[in-house]
Amino acid sequence: MEYFVKSGNPEKQRVACVIVGIFERRSPTTMAEIIDRASGGAVGSVMRRGDMDGKLGQSLVLHNVPGTFADRVMLVGLGRERGFDEAAFRKAIAASSSALRNTGSIDAVNFLTHQEIKGRDFRWNVLQALLATQAEYYRFDACRGEQAREDLPSYKLERLTFDVPRRSDLPAGEAGMRDALAIGVGQALAKDLGNLPGNLCTPTYLAETAQALASRKGVKVRVLEEADMQQLGMGSLLSVSAGSRQPAKLIVLEYLNGPKGEKPVALVGKGLTFDAGGISIKPAAQMDEMKFDMCGGAAVLGTFKAVQELELPINLVGVVAASENLPDGQAVKPGDVVTSMAGITIEVLNTDAEGRLILADALTYVEREFDPAVCIDMATLTGACVVALGGYPSGLFANNAGLARALTQAGEQIGDRVWELPLWPEYDDHIKSECADIANIATKNGREGGAIIGATFLHRFTRKMKWAHLDIAGTAWIGKKATGRPVPLLVQYLLNLAARQSED
Structure with missing residues (x-):
């Protein structure tokens, strides 16, 4: 049309x-x-x-x-x-x-x-x-x-x-039409990927989708295989894919259309193409909806598609950590200890808290490879965020007040809202492990503050970066349909960033 x-x-x-x-x-x-x-x-x-x-x-x-x-x-x-x-x-x-x-x-x-x-x-x-x-x-x-x-x-x-x-x-009006057409294209891509079933939208399929973006000028794509991840010491990410016959992929995208040498914005997405929970297997009811657990990764790809359409004068990198989480004889077990790329050891007390495990290594990779100006990750991370906020705003956590304000403003502008939750040091005690550096779930006070605990875990791997985390578990899909969020939020944030840079 x-x-x-x-x-x-x-x-x-x-x-x-x-x-x-x-x-x-x-x-x-x-x-x-x-x-x-x-x-x-x-x-x-x-x-x-x-x-x-x-x-x-x-x-x-x-x-x-x-x-x-x-x-x-x-x-x-x-x-x-x-x-x-x-x-x-x-x-x-x-x-x-x-x-x-x-x-x-x-x-x-x-x-x-x-x-x-x-x-x-x-x-x-x-x-x-x-x-x-x-x-x-x-x-x-x-x-x-x-x-x-x-x-x-x-x-x-x-x-x-x-x-x-x-x-x-x-x-x-014409400027609004131009921006909306680009956002719409990116959002439709994210919806399509989210709506595909897990037997079709595999980690390999996500990688192929990213490579298709590179067929147009402006985007470069690299795909790291499991052997590459092993060499980099990504024991946290690989522990999640151990139970799957589908090999994990770390998909790396680069769009460098800004000033040469300027630090990029980094987007990191959770790309769990199906999440059965691993050995800590989920209940059967609504498990089919776990095909949507890759919507964070889909949002990264959708945002790159929109930025490509707009030809924004910015430097942008993206990383999608793609895997399945299934039970198998080789799957990671509750109580196992794995070593992340950052060297932090993790006691895996619940294999269904896997999103933070793959993001931990993806975030470390971004920090070491790109040293970004800001890093924003997005993930269908916790059901607790859905309980806290419902399906209206995405949960926002940030270690920088300016970044939190910029994302909140962008969300209000475009109608893809966020709500900031605390990231206080008091929560660090909740992920202390008896036998490793940290645990992947709370070790005290049970299920209290589950969304905050997930963000606190990720914060251990992002302290050297200006970082924000978007928990999109309540907003990435409604019923049985993907929404394409938070593509509008991210594109509006990048539009605002490009406008500020042009003024400077």
Whole structure:
């Protein structure tokens, strides 16, 4: 589908559908009022009959409205005018996109992007509208048979235009469209990888996906095999893959489009393509969802895809630690002690706390190989984070206040929010081991503060870096569908970084 930004009058659009908004209590927006006047009161008549009262997410399609050139006029409920905010805007756009699918329209112009939102400009409006539309139109059918794919309903919409009030708003709208298209491409890649089952999306498949990114100019990819990891002393990572027939991969990506010699931003992702828990095997219920345990790695690849599209003038490196975690005769056992690349010994008290084990070596590798300006890891690390925060924000931990603020700001801008949790030294005592340097789960106070304990473990391997950890266990997927988060957050953070560097 093609997207456009323009500025025009709703009654003069020669398209299959024009979309305008109605607030609660049958209060038309300016664009709806223009349609109403041009049609001799058609919109007002519909509202007086009670067919549309403006409740948020409500939609109604009118056909052959007199005085207009469009085949259809769609009225979309915006809710209370005083309470119209960012969340209401996204919901209204999603409702319009969902309803548009069922109209059979080939092209449409959406005027909801005219609505002013406090603290936001028309770049934001267009960006959010396009992202919400792409989310509605995303479909994963890679695992369906050919006939089943043919039988799925097809979407006829080919062109969608977002309208802005004035010609002077076009540059902002076009910038929003450019950024949203890139974020959307990266988010779709992360969704596709997350939605694939574990027998297809293996560590090797993730490596091949990364290598496909390198087919375009700007990205270089290296893949470290298990023999390479053994030579580097990555006993922590290799302990997780010991029970799998699928070899682990350490996927290293480089995008160096910034000033020569400038330290890069490093992204590190957990790429557990399936997690059965190892010897500490998980319950059978919902174990199928553990195919999503690689969503941190998918987010790294999706972010690189978006940065590639945007051609951002930054230096960026990425590392995806990819493995399976399965029970086997050679699998690591509870009570085993392994030695990480950093030389820190780890008592593995629970083999299902494996994400931190593979990330430990990946983080050490990043520190030694790249000495990054900042390092951000992302992982579906703990169910405790889901209990603490639900599925709305990702958990944020950071050893640098400025980095935490920058990520929080980016999340608020793009609508991919985070919430910071403490990383206090008092928690260090919780991972003391009786026979090794540290344990991979809490050795005191049971399951208390589980998300913090996971972050505390990772912090032992990141003390020399400006570092942040994103626990995305509650946000990487909803139900049985990947969300592609935190790709929007990461891309917005990098956009902000590039903008600050250009000002300097």
